[in-house]
Amino acid sequence: MLPRSLPEPELFLPERGEPALRWGVLGAGWIAGFFVAAVQKHTAQKVVAVAARAQAKAESFAEAHSIPTGHSSVDALLDDPGVDVIYVAAPQSEHLSLGLRAIAAGKHVLMEKPLATSAADAQQLVDAARAAGVFLMEAMWTRYLPQTRMIRRVIDEGILGDVRSVIADHGQPLADDPGHRLLRPGTGGGALLDLGIYPIQLDSMVLGEPTSITAVGSLTPSGVDATSTVVLGHGEEQSTLMTSILTRTPTVASICGTTARIDIEGPFHIPTAITLRSHDLFEEPVVWRDPTGVGLMDGLAWEATALARYVGEGRAESPLHTHAETVSILATIDEARRQLGAR
Known part of the structure; x- marks a missing residue:
């Protein structure tokens, strides 16, 4: 016999003790837009900056999503002391190089899936994050x-x-x-x-x-x-x-x-x-x-709150x-x- 009701799942609800991290978005495509909208609507996280290949695109994205800063380059975003975590929404062929740069800058990283285009490249990112003592997570929102x-x-x-x-x-x-x-x-x-x-x-x-x-x-x-x-x-x-x-x-x-x-x-x-x-x-x-x-697509919010909770718990x-x-x-x-x- 089946149970007539199912157990209550534990949810990644916002404002349950997780830190309100300051997020920088790397990439200004469609998935970045959905992610930012979800985070702003359903979490306590703060999206404070964005960078894209072209400064005009970053500025346009920032204006459309009420983000305070549209940076002129990737380096400017990674050097921003007001950013705690980078959400990488660039094409997957760029995940390894951009991820390594973000890690080297001392930022936590949420990498859009796949983490990299091969297991070897993914392991390289994992090793770099562990050595740097920063949090790294693939954005497998499901x-x-x-x-x-x-x-x-x-x-x-x-x-x-x-x-x-x-x-x-x-x-x-x-x-x-x-x-x-x-x-x-x-x-x-x-x-x-x-x-x-x-x-x-x-x-x-x-x-x-x-x-x-x-x-x-x-x-x-x-x-x-x-x-x-x-x-x-x-x-x-x-x-x-x-x-x-x-x-x-x-x-x-x-x-x-x-x-x-x-x-x-x-x-x-x-x-x-x-x-x-x-x-x-x-x-x-x-x-x-x-x-x-x-x-x-508002479901993207759950992974952002989860990351903040894990960072607050001191996890890698x-x-x-x-x-x-x-x-x-x-x-x-x-x-x-x-x-x-x-x-």
Whole structure:
């Protein structure tokens, strides 16, 4: 029998003792805009500065988002003594170099996903942050959403029994523009690094590091991965994860246990709902919907409050998404891309 109600998740609510950090934003694209809006609306954090490739773009972004300072260069932002933490929202091909510069400047870093374009580069960032004594976290916002906190509690309390499989997909039609960054090998292109990381991180959260990786798929004319189906083995457990930049898929996920299953509504990586289903076909499922009202891209706020809490606790990494796990997930992507022959 399923429980008729689900346990209350622990939320990263603002103003619960975390410091109000002063944030600098590196990059002025669409994701930076959503992040800043979410932080300003739903957290106690302070966005105080921004820098972009062009000063005019930084100033325009600052004006649009009521940010006090639009810096003329990356160095000016990193040298700003009024900035505690840098949110890096630049293209992923620049994550290693910009991350190392921010760390060297003594700033905490929230790096937009993926942390880097390879496991080796991610490890370099981790090593640098540890040596400098600053906090480093990949902006895998899904990990900090209320639904994910709920899923963790359901699994930890044994409601699913033993988890046997994760099934997930993420596809968006992003390959129509031949100049799109995801079609260029030099900018960290391909479906796996940008979209496939979401199903893979879900599998990692639930079942840990895989013991075997099998990938099939297709490449774009430019040589990056366009589609892939990745089967991850975990001893007796096995997961199937699909991603594509050629079509929009349901972007749903299921976590399957020996006594029950969780289905996560699509898009599963943003604030949505979960359904707990028994193996008994006739038993009524239990549905949980995010009650916070923090929907869609406003969900980016949760990771900012989480980072501030962890910094206030004196941590060097997120306990919900450790450095070791972040690197491991990228190692899985490295191997899948290698099997596909992606550039």
